Amino acid sequence: MTLKPIGTIRTPFPVNRGVPIQSSMSDAIGTVEIDKEYVDGLESLDEFSHVILIYWFHRAQTTRLRVKPYLDEKPHGVFATRAPARPNRIGLSIVELIKIDGTEIVFRGADMVDGTPLIDIKPFVPEFDNRLNATSGWLAEHLAAGSGPTLSDGRFETERAEQPKRFS
Numbered sequence: 001m002t003l004k005p006i007g008t009i010r011t012p013f014p015v016n017r018g019v020p021i022q023s024s025m026s027d028a029i030g031t032v033e034i035d036k037e038y039v040d041g042l043e044s045l046d047e048f049s050h051v052i053l054i055y056w057f058h059r060a061q062t063t064r065l066r067v068k069p070y071l072d073e074k075p076h077g078v079f080a081t082r083a084p085a086r087p088n089r090i091g092l093s094i095v096e097l098i099k100i101d102g103t104e105i106v107f108r109g110a111d112m113v114d115g116t117p118l119i120d121i122k123p124f125v126p127e128f129d130n131r132l133n134a135t136s137g138w139l140a141e142h143l144a145a146g147s148g149p150t151l152s153d154g155r156f157e158t159e160r161a162e163q164p165k166r167f168s
């Protein structure tokens with residue numbers, strides 16, 4: 001399987017430290033620069049208030065099957081977390097669409113490092129994506145308490161950024 005980025009996400013966060021830990025906790029404005037060859041695929045996307053950005057955690061280089069996430073002192077299986085240290089470094093953020101101007105998409109809710117390679121965009125559709133009976137597992141008590149950090153401390157950062165044009 002080979003993935004080819006369709007663009008680049010630009011954000012105010014040059015390094016991993018100080019990045020919001022979720023898009024729902026972020027008011028930061030970001031832009032997506034879509035590669036010209038994909039611009040026709042943006043038609044009608046501006047009809048949606050929110051979009052799902054799927055991207056590659058290009059600065060995460062270690063895979064850990066058990067991680068200590070930001071919102072708990074205890075480790076959890078990586079698939080029970082949103083940590084970047086996953087076998088396939090796929091990140092997913094639901095962000096508010098502000099505008100689309102040619103190859104540039106402006107959004108609110110950035111929780112990515114500047115330069116993050118974008119893999120895909122999908123419209124967020126409440127009728128498809130909302131789950132009114134969903135539960136939050138180990139996160140529930142931490143979110144209810146409203147405690148815990150909202151910004152990353154760089155624990156998943158590496159010194160050397162991966163800049164693949166193609167990755168598999």
Ligand SMILES: C[S@@+](CC[C@H](N)C(=O)[O-])C[C@H]1O[C@@H](n2cnc3c(N)ncnc32)[C@H](O)[C@@H]1O
Pocket residue numbers: 016017019020021022023056057058059060082083084090091092093094111112113115116117151152153154156
């Ligand atoms: C906990 S993850 C959640 C990301 C996404 N909303 C998700 O659920 O897949 C967010 C953190 O990932 C880290 N991060 C963001 N962009 C990254 C990148 N390109 N490479 C490595 N880590 C990144 C930052 O520390 C940020 O605070």
